[in-house]
Amino acid sequence: xxxxxxVFFAVIAFCMTSCENWLTGxxxxxxxxxxxxxxxxxxxxxxxxxxxxxxxxxxxTDTEGQYxxxxxxxxxxxxxxxxxxxHEKDLTGVSADWDTTLMDFSFHLTEGIIKQLTEGSKVEExxxxxxxxxxxxxxxxxxxxxxxGILPLKLTVASTSQYSPTAILMTIPVKR
Numbered sequence: 001x002x003x004x005x006x007v008f009f010a011v012i013a014f015c016m017t018s019c020e021n022w023l024t025g026x027x028x029x030x031x032x033x034x035x036x037x038x039x040x041x042x043x044x045x046x047x048x049x050x051x052x053x054x055x056x057x058x059x060x061t062d063t064e065g066q067y068x069x070x071x072x073x074x075x076x077x078x079x080x081x082x083x084x085x086x087h088e089k090d091l092t093g094v095s096a097d098w099d100t101t102l103m104d105f106s107f108h109l110t111e112g113i114i115k116q117l118t119e120g121s122k123v124e125e126x127x128x129x130x131x132x133x134x135x136x137x138x139x140x141x142x143x144x145x146x147x148x149g150i151l152p153l154k155l156t157v158a159s160t161s162q163y164s165p166t167a168i169l170m171t172i173p174v175k176r
């Protein structure tokens with residue numbers, strides 16, 4: 001009888017310590033970044049892409065979190081839509097880091113998104129900070145090469161999760 005009581009007590013103690021989030025109904029995940037196809041020199045009618053010269057293939061490299069895109073030519077403009085998602089936690093920030101001597105990069109934000117940014121945001125520098133209450137944001141991004149070589153682009157999303165932030169690094173070769 002003592003043995004079964006001890007086993008029962010051990011199981012209850014385990015559940016109460018390891019399932020704390022389950023008991024409160026909360027979950028905690030690392031934030032995620034999703035991207036659409038990467039369109040080279042797209043043609044738009046309104047806000048819809050009707051054609052593009054090419055779409056870039058993306059493949060993961062041996063380095064975790066790093067992706068290599070197909071090559072582009074000098075003068076190409078690449079368009080893609082990015083989604084930054086934080087599950088049940090608040091979105092606190094989104095950033096893009098790029099070498100301004102190698103490429104131009106920009107976020108294309110709607111008025112609704114701009115209204116949710118804090119005063120510390122620097123859109124032109126790729127630093128977006130959000131007011132509490134949001135867990136997903138999507139918007140188009142564009143980039144173009146200024147020179148030949150390998151272009152690095154890092155996208156980061158931050159949230160109130162203990163597993164935050166999440167970042168991905170993309171490298172884009174520019175052919176001669």
